[in-house]
Amino acid sequence: MPSTRQRRPSPTAQRLKASTKDHSRRTLLDWLTLTFGQDRQSLAGPVTPTVLNWLFLVAMSAWIYLAGFSMTALYLLLAWLIVTLIRAAYVQRRRRDQLATIFSTLAPVAKLPAGTASHPTDPSRHIRKIKWGARALPETFTATLNSAAPAATAPLLRVGVESAIENLPHALSKSGGEWLCTWDRATVTAQAVPANDPRLTRKAYTRKITALIVQIFRVPATPAAASGWNVTIKDWDSAPTADGGASEYPTGLAVRCADRDLSDPVLRDQVERQIERAIPIPGEWLFTWDPATSSLSVDHADAESLDAKRKRTQRRLRDDISALVPARGKDPVVLDVIDWVNPEMDLPRTLHVSFGTLAVDDSRLRDQIEDRFDAAIVNRWSTARALFDWQHGATTELDITLVSHNDPKAQQRSALTRFRNVTNAKFGSARNPVTTEVLEWQPEISASGVALPQVARVNFGTVDVTKSDTKDAFQDHWDSIDNNMDWHYAWDTAAGYVEMRAVSKLPDAVAFPDEDAPDRKEIQALFRAGKVFIGLQKGGGWFVWDLNKIAHGLIGGSTGAGKSVLLDTILQGILTNRDLIEVVVCDLKMTDFAWTPEFPNTIVFAGTPQEACLAVAATKDEMERRKSLCNKRGVRNLGQLRALYARQPELEAEDGPCPRRRFLFFDEIGEFLAKSKDKDLEELLDVARSDLESIGRLARAFEINIVAAAQKPEAQVVSTQLKLQMQFRVCVGPVDEYTSKQILESNHGTRFPPAVPKGRAWAWTSASGFHLIQVPFLPSATEPAPWDPSLTIEGSRERLRAGLEAEGWMQIQVANSDGGQDPRWVRVEDDDPQPAIDAAQPDRDADRLPIGLPDNAADAYLPVDDFTPSEDVADLDDRAPLGDGPAVDPFSSFDVDPPWDTSDPADITPAAT
């Protein structure tokens, strides 16, 4: 029987058979897995299809056991089997598709291996713990990233994976739910949550914050660079929303910044501002930077908390100062509060500002920064003031200290600001600013409650300060700073600056010093050196008329202002120095100076115009005599002649004693020189006028000096020629502009402060310019001080008499033309006492009238032994009125108590009385 050989199935048939077998097995597996294990989406509470399937089987088993197997049971079982089989085939296939989708979506970002075409990667090896929901869509799953994936090592880069997950459909997609990702190192668990899940708000915040950190720190997207970065939300809080709900917000962030340098203040500032702007929260973000660990902690604080206030303060001050610096250069302006006034306040005590290499060394810019910053401080804290301490080096640093507005330093600053602004506004311009600096402050606040400089300097830049109008205007302005003191001005017009030093106020009245007072001795020493003390000058020091430089003087002023008193002080020097000086007194009124003939060196007293004309003529002759004497001895002036005689006494023995300095003294010269109706007199006057002009022109070398007083020295009376020679002028008391011009050739006579005290005058020499002075009070006869009757001022007559007595002179009485008697002085040792001037005939007897040198002059006057002034004396009026010294009362030894405490030279504050 032939064996029938069975044919082997074809490969296609074999593959079909195997596939059918696989399919059947997978269908069975799918059915078993889904029906009895994984059909777990909830139908109602804990009831899931799997639970129903198990319940159905249990119920069927119980039924068959109790009722026996029946066809109904069979049909039911078959129906269930078919339904579950179909469901399993459909659901499991869809789930596999979903899993494949999840895998294929995540594989690129999670760097998951895709496998090969023949051996594709099984997605369930990487996507695990899947919980399926409705419509075969995932509800949760876990994926473990490949260690090469950026998100596996760099938390800030997880957003790529999360975004991929968020694109996947899930069981709650339809109802608007979202994926929520939680990370455990490289493992991400995705969970679909409903749209109203509060964690979604946190997710949004976290995502935004992370993106912000990446953006503001420019975190590189490479795993290596980003691995040290992390952002953690420390905690959350919720705030009520407008619709009555509540919304969550983060209350703390911890940012780890790999090895980024966090010490850069600009970066910090930018980060802080951006975080605040991007993540607004109810309250305030506080930033704690730790450059050592490269970490930043951002914490929420109540907006009204101290820390929040301090942060805002620091931020605003930083903005204030930054706004004041022109944005030049790269360096930012960084302000830090170093410490606070006290632990409970947000008022800073010290601040530090770093300007880096910004160009802020221009003093104007610095002043502007200081003024405006100070204004900002005052705006914020009305009682606080800022003090500034600049340090310029490679970088510019500034320490700012806030102090109370009562602090002396603060007052100094605000005073300086005021001076600076006013001075600049008045004298400067935008192109040419005038800068004011205070070199030294007075230690005390002034009576008016402001800080005042002791020494200040104003630099005028290119403003022309050679003009006296500009100088005067500036001095008037500066004088108005305070009424309790004066200023000494030292101008350097070439360099364009003036330095002011606070000095004692010019007193309203001061007595001429007592004869034994040091100031009197100094005045005397000056006089003997040819320097006539005139008065105390405003700004400190004495106004001294140097006869060696300026020969003739004119004193004008309104009646009763103190002209005669000034002339008395000059006469006092003349009459005291009998050995050196002689004087011709012309007093046509015969009132104020009628007492002068009593004294030995009044060689002529002229009381009528004729006498005065004679006196002038005789003085002119004397000038000629002196001139020819000098010519004879080949010297140019009397000083040289005196020196020659000192070297060669035999010459003096031959010529006779060297002539003394002669003063030609006129009271009311205007009245004397005015045109006379008397023809003879007018002829004499004409000669006198021209004699006076030549004396004015030539007499300096021969030591003849004119001192003339006139209320109104009008040009038609006192000739311009003569006035031109009188380069020492004084205007006592205020006068109108016309008179001022007659006296001073300027309007200074109109420029007196209100309530002019007696003896206040403008004095001028061509050498020293104008000075406001106070003439000390010296009456011709002892009388009470007009400003204080309890003080008695010894008159010049009494002083001179005492001096004569002390020197061995004796007063005698001589008959005068009125039948009375006048006093005269004679040397006691003289055999034949002979007064210098006969009282009865003051000028009518040429023999006895010593116009020129009297024959007995050598006996009558003390020897000329100390004429040559010592250097000290010669320099007395050149001394710096105040120098570096304090504001000194130049007549501190006077009887009048000055209105301030002279024991403390720096103290210009009026003493409490």
Ligand SMILES: Nc1ncnc2c1ncn2[C@@H]1O[C@H](COP(=O)(O)OP(=O)(O)OP(=O)(O)O)[C@@H](O)[C@H]1O
């Ligand atoms: N330096 C002074 N200090 C204080 N008081 C003064 C001073 N000078 C003058 N007086 C007061 O003013 C009065 C008038 O002064 P004085 O006689 O010198 O004025 P005068 O200008 O010479 O007036 P006249 O032109 O009328 O002679 C004095 O009696 C005195 O009371």
